[in-house]
Amino acid sequence: MRDTPRISLKASASALAVVLAFVAAPVKANEALVDLAKNTDNWVMTGRDYDAANYSTLTEVNKETVRRLRPAWSFSTGVLHGHEGTPLVVNGRMYIHSPFPNTVFAVDLKDPGKILWQNKPRQMPTARTVACCDVVNRGLAYWPGDGESGALIFRTQLDGHIAALDADTGETRWSMENADIRVGATLTIAPYVIDDLVLVGSSGAELGVRGYVTAYDVKTGEQKWRAFATGPDEEILLGEDFNLANPHYGRFGLGTRTWEGDAWKIGGGTNWGWYAYDPTEKLFYYGSGNPAPWNETMRPGDNKWTMAIWGRDAQTGQARFAYQKTPHDEWDYAGVNVMMLSEQEDKEGKMRKLLTHPDRNGIIYTLDRTNGDLVSADKMDDTVNWVKEVQLDTGLPVRDPEFGTRMDHMARDICPSAMGYHNQGHDSYDPERKLFMLGINHICMDWEPFMLPYRAGQFFVGATLSMYPGPKGDRQNNLGLGQMKAYNAITGEMKWEVMERFSVWGGTMATAGGLTFYGTLDGFIKARDSDTGELLWKHKLPSGVIGHPMTYTHEGRQYVAIYYGVGGWPGVGLVFDLADPTAGLGSVGAFRRLAEYTQMGGGVMVFSLDGEGPYSDPSVGEYEVIGAAEKL
Amino acid sequence: MKRIALRLIPAVVLAAAAGAPALAEEVAETPDPNVLRVCASTRDAPYSERNGQGFENKIAAVLAEEAGLKLDLVMIDNDAIYLVRDGVDKGLCDALIGVDSEDPRLLTSTPYYKSGYAFISREDRGFDGEKWQDVDREGYETFALRYHTPAETILKYTGRYEYNLIYHSSLSNFEDRRNKYTQIPASLVVSEVAQGNADLGIIFAPEGARYVRDSRTPLKLTLISNDLERSDGLIIPLRYEQSVGVSRARPELLPKIEAALVSGKARIEAILQEEGVPTLPLS
Secondary structure: OOOOOOEEEOOOOOHHHHHHHHHOOOOOHHHHHHHHHHOOOOEOOOOOOOOOOOEEOOOOOOOOOHHHEEEEEEEEOOOOOOOOOOOEEEOOEEEEEOOOOOOEEEEEOOOOOOEEEEEOOOOOOHHHHHOOOOOOOOOOEEEOOOOOOOOEEEEEOOOOEEEEEEOOOOOEEEEEEOOOHHHOOEOOOOOEEEOOEEEEOOEOHHHOOOOEEEEEEOOOOOEEEEEEOOOOHHHHOEOOOOOOOOHHHOOOOHHHHOOOOOHHHHOEOOOOOOOEEEOOOOEEEEEOOOEOOOOHHHOOOOOOOOOEEEEEEOOOOOEEEEEEOOOOOOOOOOOOOOOEEEEEEOOOOOEEEEEEEEOOOOEEEEEEOOOOOEEEEEEOOOOOOOEEEEOOOOOOEEEOHHHOOOOOOOEEEEOOOOOOOOOOOEOEEEOOOOEEEEEEEOEEEEEEEEEEEOOOOOEEEEEEEEEEEOOOOEOOOOEOOEEEEEEOOOOOOEEEEEEEOOOOOOEEEEEOOOEEEEEOOOOEEEEEEOOOOOEEEEEEOOOOOOOOOEEEEEOOEEEEEEEEOOOOOOOHHHHOOOOOOOOHHHHHHHOOOHHHOOOOOOEEEEEEEOOOOHHHOOOOOOOOOOOHHHHO | OOOEEEEEEOHHHHHHHHHOHHHHHHHOOOOOOOEEEEEEEOEEOOOEEHHHOOHHHHHHHHHHHHHOOEEEEEEEOOOHHHHHHHHHOOOOOOEEEEEEOOOOOOEEOOOOEEEEEEEEEEHHHOOOOOOHHHHOOOOOOOEEEOOOOHHHHHHHHOOOHHHHHHHHHHHOOOOOOOOOOOOOOHHHHHHHHHOOOOOEEEEEHHHHHHHHHHOOOOEEEEEOOOOEEOOOOOEEOOEEEEEEEEOOOOOOHHHHHHHHHHHOHHHHHHHHHHHOOOOEOOO
16 A cells, blocks of 8 residues: 555635635534535535435425426436436536546536536546446535635545545636545545535445545545554554443454454445434544455354444544444445434434434334434334344344354355445435435345355355345336335334335435435435325436435425436446346346436436426527627 | 367357256266367466366376377366366266365375475575575565465465465456456466466466476476365365376276376376476385
8 A cells, every 4th residue: 555645736826715814704614615505505415414314394395295296407428327416506506426437527507508617536446346336426625615715516436536626616726636546545435524625434344354444634635533443552543532332342352362363454434325414423424334354154253344234423533433333244235325314212212313324234224313212123124034033132133043144054045135225325314204204225135155166275265146136026027126214213113115116216305395306226306295295297318216305495496306317336237247146246137127218417407397497488598699788 | 190079168068068957967968988088278378278188188188099099178168166066976077187186076096196396496496495495584575376275375384475365366367256266377487486476486386387398488496295184173185296187977987097107107207208207216
């Protein structure tokens, strides 16, 4: 690994910044972001606000009016690959990101037909071959600026760089190498701004990358701290009070002791999902992913702290708690999934600050986010079978050996499959209804381990994976691979649930209009009644969806936007034209019918009631003939 | 005039066959007693390559001729590690030319040569190690090897494995190794040493011999003289006897192979010698 990170810093003494210094007293960035997020004109981060609840108070589009939702305008990114995450909207502009080559575009919401600026980084083309599961990117982050410096847009690049772009001009202010592509480390996560720090995760566990989260100074790119998922405590950054409230989760020395020898050095535990932040507790939350190497027989032990829910101090990186959901993972249940924050009364009627995390392993966990207490752990679907239950007192999953992946055992119908019942989708929480709106994969798998000896002491341990719809799907026709559900974390009940043809891969958005929006792999954006699940509206997009919807107001009108562009893990067969059903760890077989419904694409589609918007006045954005009057 | 038939079985057919045993039986044919069906890989240089090249395919031709059989070389378009599962067990062929003498999946002939893991170094480095522990030397940091071999164990037991992991990934273009057989070509292990990118190569000598022989930079190949004892007491041998493997379904072939190994001994030794394979006395 590189010792001295490369920094390229361009001087940016803009006149604007100087002017700002006189008008505004410095406001902490997170306070400014909280304020910006309160204004429905903005969607300042991938989860809308620090709660990562993807919930909007907007009501113009509601159960009655949603039928009138029509496209207002659209934008093509020019990239035909999986488009994850959402665009950001801040101060009248939309910032749009793309998968590799990770171009960023800014458009003015008044006239989005003209690109204000675009920034396409130069990247090592090898990044494409290193990425495991399509060349996706999950989004951008916005820093509002202060007295010294103007606003910035942060972008991660597949080749492992994090870059700060001037939000006004698109100029690259600095670029840092967060992960070395030459070591197989890529970057697909959306960066995350807290105060004057930008947080970035890491990808590449499949190649043995040891996962970490890093904080950089927003203005200079200087590294402030880096916290690993495995290894010695001082490198994992464990606070003195780490897991004090729940010592049975494990406390010190486990990042090395739960591994054989030095295996923690290549132990995985990257984080490429989503962050959430509690400005009062000063903690941010995220999940670390699967241990490496992939084959569990090669890494005896619990493999801490992979597969954990983390609460860390944003300023220091010190962990207050970590809860390992799947000790010694055998299924590739990488738990990087979204953390949604809510404040609710628990079963005893006590108001608590909670975080809710629909994990890849099929369990949806709710923790007290101040100390890590496990409040509930429910199966997202009753077909989850690798685990009988999660004991709330010990935090441990009670496994069913029938659905384990041990060497001498051909396991049939393990639910969920390696893709999880919930993957990277960014879901939502409706605080009015106290419901989490979950987009779910309904996929199970057969797992046939094999050990192939070869000559001279060589051998290879692997498994043949086949994936197919879960028991509630149509296994004969290989459809019925997804579900939509509305979950109450306190009662553990599903208010409603419906089946979908394919996985709901991208996530959901809930609104005070009583609607839950989401996109489907076969290319629809849909709106359901949040109370009943009834399908109220849908629209066919040019390509399948793996991102999540967002909404904003502009000049008093509510818009709903979503990326289209099929790809990601479910799309690898389609995107790379693979035929072997066991390829993509079985994804190719599971999604073999996807190509009958959609093809590649890439862009943003923006909707409003009756399609009203910037171009309702057809003169907007028209070519103006200079000197026309003189000619007349 | 050698009587050789060459058939190519694509990997796609094999993948389909792996999922459906019934199909594999359709693929299998009734064996012709006058034909020696040998499975060989298209990607196993220097043993076997596309178009039937490779020193083991030369040995196959010798054995067939000595046994008075027509050679049917069944080229499996996949890595050699799959030859037993996807070739012999599927009834596509009856023999493999190079297997460990103790491979329990096959009937094995009397060993016809013995070799071992070896260090490959540039002659100008003056490396004189010959025990596996000798990788732990001042100035020796980067080691080229092939995945899934005891060479990895050697690095683990000398504390050099993690440091080299990234380098090894680069030798296989960072290909995703999740549940996937990924391999570093033997020729690359040798050329990395020749170019000075690696301080030392660790490889099963028959796999590196040809490239050492042909290297423009003078290289030295040293057989490792001791075995490796794991912390759990298990001995990992670093020297292996090689036999011809015969399908358990075709036991009548074994005596013919044994006889051919005897009558063709000199010709086989000549092939190994030309290849540059260092051999050890058979026990």
